Amino acid sequence: MSQSSDIERLRALSGIKWRRYGDDVIPAWVADMDFPTAPAIIDALRTMVDASDFGYNGVSFDDSIPKAWAEWSERRFGWRPDVERTKVFSTSLQAIATALMVGTSAGDGVLLFTPVYPPFFGMIEKSGRTLVEYHLDQAELRIDEDLLRSAIEPGTRAVILCNPHNPTGRVFDLAELTAIARVAEERDLLVISDEIWQDFVYPGARHIPFASLSTEAMARCVTVTAASKSFSLGGLSCAVANLGDARVAEGFAALPPHLLGDVNALGACATLAAWTHGEAWLAETVDALHANRDHLVARLTAELPEVGIAMPQATYVAWLDFRRTGVAVDPAAQLLKRGRVGLSSGPDFGVAGEGFARLNFATHPDLLDQIIDRIGLVCHATA
Ligand SMILES: Cc1ncc(COP(=O)(O)O)c(C=O)c1O
Structure with missing residues (x-):
């Protein structure tokens, strides 16, 4: 499903991911995925309802x-x-x-x-x-x-x-x-x-x-x-x-x-x-996340080499190192303020998180591109 057909659903959700920030922010923080739920789960819940x-x-x-x-x-x-x-x-x-x-x-x-x-x-x-x-x-x-x-x-x-x-x-x-x-x-x-x-x-x-x-x-x-x-x-x-x-x-x-x-x-x-x-749905989802991970790493490496990224072997979060950028001090706060993109703050993960932010890439590819674009604009503007 493309972002354009899903963005209205996402913005209307009651969950914290899309609720915490204003409508001009693209959230990439809490570890929830943006994809519609597996049909087998919806069917089971619907039967109960x-x-x-x-x-x-x-x-x-x-x-x-x-x-x-x-x-x-x-x-x-x-x-x-x-x-x-x-x-x-x-x-x-x-x-x-x-x-x-x-x-x-x-x-x-x-x-x-x-x-x-x-x-x-x-x-x-x-x-x-x-x-x-x-x-x-x-x-x-x-x-x-x-x-x-x-x-x-x-x-x-x-x-x-x-x-x-x-x-x-x-x-x-x-x-x-x-x-x-x-x-x-x-x-x-x-x-x-x-x-x-x-x-x-x-x-x-x-x-x-x-x-x-x-x-x-x-x-x-x-x-x-x-x-x-x-x-x-x-x-x-x-x-x-x-x-x-x-x-x-x-x-x-x-x-x-x-x-x-x-x-x-x-x-x-x-x-x-x-x-x-749920296993078949999960396999498709992992494939989609795998493609997102590779796309994220490829774009950051090519366009923002000053942002460090350890290739995630697992999960749908990426641990980004902003210490060599102009947003090295609490990068998530600066990216939110200047770029309207909501990452998780690195220092919340311990003192070793100073200069880092965590990006959730479990979203539609076009939204992921917008997230990367916004990070890029802020990093280039503060370079
Ligand atoms: C490592 C880890 N443990 C636990 C949780 C939360 O799980 P639960 O909602 O079942 O408490 C998360 C959620 O992101 C997580 O990343």
């Missing part, structure tokens, strides 16, 4: 979603999460925050590979845990085993791994994941593995679930994912977590009943439809 099927919902209580995820994960990544050890949550962040509360104590250190998805920082700070950072080398973006060992402090108890990695688009490979598993074993760390970007991996890279490495890795891991990123269902709130770590599983079981609430029936319905009937 048409039947006024809004009573307490079986799908959110039984094991249909854990089973659907287990099959999805086995088919796509060769790892079948244990249904018995899988819980359904409202959001991935709820599952991650709860795992952190249950699996660590106040004062414990929690390691992040920074720059990283901003909500993790607040979770650590507000729960009285201590932030421990592994600063990814901004050129290589690789995890080095010895550097990881030296980043870990005596009170470090957990790692929140984001793989594929937001915002850099890195897919950590077998050697890197094995290194994390080895260090976690040595230092008795809980690994909370956020794999919500698992489905957007481009040719040349492969997603390896951390828990699939070995029985030992699984036994110290909580794997969190959802259909919400792959199918752009963020507002429907449904996620899953495999509680491989027995201590964490016991901690969850001991929580007061109802503390976490139940999953919304529409979110459960959409998730089930996505994981059972």
Whole structure:
């Protein structure tokens, strides 16, 4: 679908992506896609709506979603999460925050590979845990085993791994994941593995679930994912977590009943439809994003070589380095003000994000071109 036929729909949406800024701004920030939803999901939701099927919902209580995820994960990544050890949550962040509360104590250190998805920082700070950072080398973006060992402090108890990695688009490979598993074993760390970007991996890279490495890795891991990123269902709130770590599983079981609430029936319905009937739609979407990624990188390299871009191996976000441009100080704010284009602010992803901004390229190609044009105008005007 072209931008011209879809822009009215996008501008009328209630979601935050298109609502936050004025009508003259093209948003390229929060990780929602601009494409219409997969027909299989719309059909499933429509059936519920048409039947006024809004009573307490079986799908959110039984094991249909854990089973659907287990099959999805086995088919796509060769790892079948244990249904018995899988819980359904409202959001991935709820599952991650709860795992952190249950699996660590106040004062414990929690390691992040920074720059990283901003909500993790607040979770650590507000729960009285201590932030421990592994600063990814901004050129290589690789995890080095010895550097990881030296980043870990005596009170470090957990790692929140984001793989594929937001915002850099890195897919950590077998050697890197094995290194994390080895260090976690040595230092008795809980690994909370956020794999919500698992489905957007481009040719040349492969997603390896951390828990699939070995029985030992699984036994110290909580794997969190959802259909919400792959199918752009963020507002429907449904996620899953495999509680491989027995201590964490016991901690969850001991929580007061109802503390976490139940999953919304529409979110459960959409998730089930996505994981059972959504694969062909997803494959087409990943192809479109792959083309967008290549187009973005080709245009930036040719027209704006002063803007650095690490080729994303996965995700639909690009981590742009504006440090050699005239908008090096909070580039997202300057691009919004001068260019009317809304990127995510780099410093929100940690101190390593100074001089960077994150661009969401999950949009129609003509809108993506306008986003690049606007960035180019601002960079050239401030050069
Ligand atoms: C790495 C990562 N984790 C979690 C989320 C949020 O997921 P949820 O809406 O299920 O909490 C996002 C959303 O962009 C994300 O990028």
